[in-house]
Amino acid sequence: xxxxxxxxxxxxxxxxxxxxxxxxxxxxxxxxxxxxxxxxxxxxxxxxxxxxxxxxxxxxxxxxxxxxxxxxxxxxxxxxxxxxxxxxxxxxxxxxxxxxxxxxxxxxxxxxxxxxxxxxxxxxxxxxxxxxxxxxxxxxxxxxxxxxxxxxxxxxxxxxxxxxxxxxxxxxxxxxxxxxxxxxxxxxxxxx
Amino acid sequence: xxxxxxxxxxxxxxxxxxxxxxxxxxxxxxxxxxxxxxxxxxxxxxxxxxxxxxxxxxxxxxxxxxxxxxxxxxxxxxxxxxxxxxxxxxxxxxxxxxxxxxxxxxxxxxxxxxxxxxxxxxxxxxxxxxxxxxxxxxxxxxxxxxxxxxxxxxxxxxxxxxxxxxxxxxxxxxxxxxxxxxxxxxxxxxxxxxxxxxxxxxxxxxxxxxxxxxxxxxxxxxxxxxxxxxxxxxxxxxxxxxxxxxxxxxxxxxxxxxxxxxxxxxxxxxxxxx
Numbered sequence: 265x266x267x268x269x270x271x272x273x274x275x276x277x278x279x280x281x282x283x284x285x286x287x288x289x290x291x292x293x294x295x296x297x298x299x300x301x302x303x304x305x306x307x308x309x310x311x312x313x314x315x316x317x318x319x320x321x322x323x324x325x326x327x328x329x330x331x332x333x334x335x336x337x338x339x340x341x342x343x344x345x346x347x348x349x350x351x352x353x354x355x356x357x358x359x360x361x362x363x364x365x366x367x368x369x370x371x372x373x374x375x376x377x378x379x380x381x382x383x384x385x386x387x388x389x390x391x392x393x394x395x396x397x398x399x400x401x402x403x404x405x406x407x408x409x410x411x412x413x414x415x416x417x418x419x420x421x422x423x424x425x426x427x428x429x430x431x432x433x434x435x436x437x438x439x440x441x442x443x444x445x446x447x448x449x450x451x452x453x454x455x456x
Numbered sequence: 457x458x459x460x461x462x463x464x465x466x467x468x469x470x471x472x473x474x475x476x477x478x479x480x481x482x483x484x485x486x487x488x489x490x491x492x493x494x495x496x497x498x499x500x501x502x503x504x505x506x507x508x509x510x511x512x513x514x515x516x517x518x519x520x521x522x523x524x525x526x527x528x529x530x531x532x533x534x535x536x537x538x539x540x541x542x543x544x545x546x547x548x549x550x551x552x553x554x555x556x557x558x559x560x561x562x563x564x565x566x567x568x569x570x571x572x573x574x575x576x577x578x579x580x581x582x583x584x585x586x587x588x589x590x591x592x593x594x595x596x597x598x599x600x601x602x603x604x605x606x607x608x609x610x611x612x613x614x615x616x617x618x619x620x621x622x623x624x625x626x627x628x629x630x631x632x633x634x635x636x637x638x639x640x641x642x643x644x645x646x647x648x649x650x651x652x653x654x655x656x657x658x659x660x661x662x663x664x665x666x667x668x669x670x671x672x673x674x675x676x677x678x679x680x681x682x683x684x685x686x687x688x689x690x691x692x693x694x695x696x697x698x699x700x701x702x703x704x705x706x707x708x709x710x711x712x713x714x715x716x717x718x719x720x721x722x723x724x725x726x727x728x729x730x
Contacts, residue, residue, distance in 0.1 A: 415680070415682045416677065416680070416682070417680045417681050417682025417683075417693045417694070417695065418682035418683065418684055419682070420682060420693045420704070420706075421682050421683050421684035421691040421692060421693045421706070422684045422691070424669070424691055424693055424706040424708070425684060425686060425689070425691040425708060428656070428667065428669055428691075428706060428708055429689070429708065431655065431656060431667065432656065432665075432666075432667040432689075432708040432709070434537065434539070435648075435649060435655070435656055435658045435665075435667050436658060436660065436665035436666075436667065436709075437520075437536075437539070438539045438540060438541045438542055439541075439542060439543065439544070439648075439660055439662070439663075439665060440489070440665070441485060441486060441488065441489055441543075441585070441593075441594045441597070441663075442489065442594055442597065442610070443489055443513060443520060443541055444509075444511045444513060444520055444522050444536070445500070445597075445610060447520075447522060447536050448500050448507075448509055448522065448524075448610075449500075449502070449608075449686070449687055449688070449689050
């Protein structure tokens with residue numbers, strides 16, 4: 265099976281709410297890095313909308329349902345699941361944001377200056393430089409419920425640590441008094 | 457030798473905040489990993505989790521390896537692609553950290569000196585280290601926030617040390633032209649390596665280090681920021697627009713969040729890069 269066929273199947277599974285963790289991971293990677301993948305998703309979305317005669321925004325709810333399902337079914341014992349859930353939230357942001365922009369009736373975009381940056385240990389810091397932009401709607405969809413509880417950039421930060429932790433260790437270890445410790449840090453400890 | 461780390465080495469010529477005895481002691485701590493081979497087991501704690509790790513460090517062979525003893529019974533010794541180690545001048549570090557020494561408790565059955573490295577500003581973490589009296593190697597290290605919250609701790613349970621052949625001081629790659637450049641850097645930090653291909657920009661003050669990655673912002677992801685902390689390692693992400701182009705900037709480092717923000721603030725596309 266070629267990559268594009270695999271991607272197409274994963275997208276179909278996602279749109280049908282039947283995506284596996286592998287599907288979510290594959291789609292996420294593709295839509296982040298490959299403009300053709302995004303275009304493919306748009307075409308499949310349009311085709312499906314025409315076939316089912318659904319309003320365009322309906323599919324956003326389908327996507328987020330898959331995400332919420334993934335969140336509900338999170339199992340710590342499955343290392344893939346953590347990645348997939350993180351991936352799926354990013355996916356909700358990427359695809360969800362796209363869906364919002366496709367809506368013909370304008371949704372007011374509200375700038376929220378000074379976003380609060382949350383940490384895993386519960387501490388919070390007021391952002392002084394960055395600004396967080398949120399889209400608000402008078403009608404709450406399941407997608408927006410996901411967005412309202414998760415700062416996508418926190419999820420992205422965790423994903424980036426997984427992606428780049430080893431590279432950071434490689435780049436900085438030679439200067440450390442304990443050169444092996446950066447490599448110990450780079451892998452997240454296993455959850456009990 | 458100092459060509460690639462000019463800014464770090466340049467301070468060799470400035471007045472030192474340390475008297476000569478403390479300067480030499482701190483230098484032993486910074487240099488020990490280049491001059492001694494060791495094999496031992498350390499306990500590493502972060503995020504309320506602890507694990508034992510067997511580590512092997514042979515600078516003269518450029519070999520580093522580790523085995524996570526709690527991962528599985530069959531966990532192998534993993535060799536790490538080690539680069540030649542290097543260290544900075546103790547006086548450089550003393551520009552940004554207050555350094556104190558006092559007799560320390562025994563660690564791994566060895567006598568130690570307790571070293572406190574307290575940052576002089578809010579841009580770096582604080583460290584309490586127990587350095588081996590005989591070799592200068594840090595046998596126990598605790599990293600704190602400026603407020604005194606412990607972020608990470610590691611300590612050798614047992615260690616065998618022997619002198620290594622002195623490895624050549626091999627400074628990091630010369631900064632090269634890349635698509636991005638820092639407009640400025642937080643005080644005390646210098647650029648050690650500029651992004652090559654997909655690699656990061658790497659900055660350090662001689663102890664604290666950070667890597668910065670620039671990627672295209674995923675389409676239609678709104679600007680914003682977020683952070684995640686794992687032990688002493690902060691990962692900070694920011695989506696932002698520069699000259700109408702969206703960028704996702706990621707900073708990973710053993711630094712406070714405001715230092716990461718300053719780094720993300722300062723990165724710019726180079727005008728001559730395109």
